[in-house]
Amino acid sequence: xxxxxxxxxxWLVNAVVFYFVYRIFPQHxxxxxxxxxxxxxxxxxxxxxxxxxxxxxxFLHARxxxxxxxxxxxxxxxxxxxxxxxxxxxFSQFLGLSISGFIWAIICGGIANVVQxxxxxxxxxxxIR
Numbered sequence: 001x002x003x004x005x006x007x008x009x010x011w012l013v014n015a016v017v018f019y020f021v022y023r024i025f026p027q028h029x030x031x032x033x034x035x036x037x038x039x040x041x042x043x044x045x046x047x048x049x050x051x052x053x054x055x056x057x058x059f060l061h062a063r064x065x066x067x068x069x070x071x072x073x074x075x076x077x078x079x080x081x082x083x084x085x086x087x088x089x090x091f092s093q094f095l096g097l098s099i100s101g102f103i104w105a106i107i108c109g110g111i112a113n114v115v116q117x118x119x120x121x122x123x124x125x126x127x128i129r
Contacts, residue, residue, distance in 0.1 A: 007054060009119045014046035017112045018097065021104075029108070030098040041096025045088050048095060049112070052084035053077070074113065081116070082109030 019042045022031040031041035060076075085097075085105040092098035099105055 006120065006123045007050065009123055010053065010116055011046055011050040013115045013119050014049050014112055015042040017108065017115055018042040018046055021108050021111065025104070028100040028104050030092075031096055033093060033096050033098075036096035038096075045095045045097035048088050049081070049084045052087060053080055053116075056080045074117065077116065078106075078110050078113040080109075081112045082106045085109050085112075 018029075018031060019038065022029045022038060022042070031038035031045070033041065036044065057077075057080075066073075082102075082105045085099065085108055086102060088095055089097050089099045089105065099108070
């Protein structure tokens with residue numbers, strides 16, 4: 001059951017991260033477009049980022065790779081979040097997220113990774129490393 005709670009928690013924290021980065025750096029990170037408000041852009045974009053992260057996580061798990069703790073896991077998920085943000089930003093006209101460059105995807109991916117790891121520790125009640 002905690003998988004559903006974890007997925008929804010990741011979706012929520014990704015939306016919050018997107019919204020705060022948008023509010024702090026509006027010249028580099030844009031939420032919303034001609035048909036979505038910034039909050040809607042954050043919700044839709046964060047859903048697809050969470051879906052991408054979850055898909056890669058399941059792929060790694062199916063291959064027998066332990067990607068839940070450790071420095072390597074943090075690096076992998078930082079990279080996965082950054083790539084996911086780049087992919088979501090490519091479809092800005094449909095999802096409402098646009099970034100000015102890949103550096104912002106790396107920065108936002110790192111922030112999202114830290115917050116996701118914190119939520120993962122809370123939901124699963126495991127230590128965060």
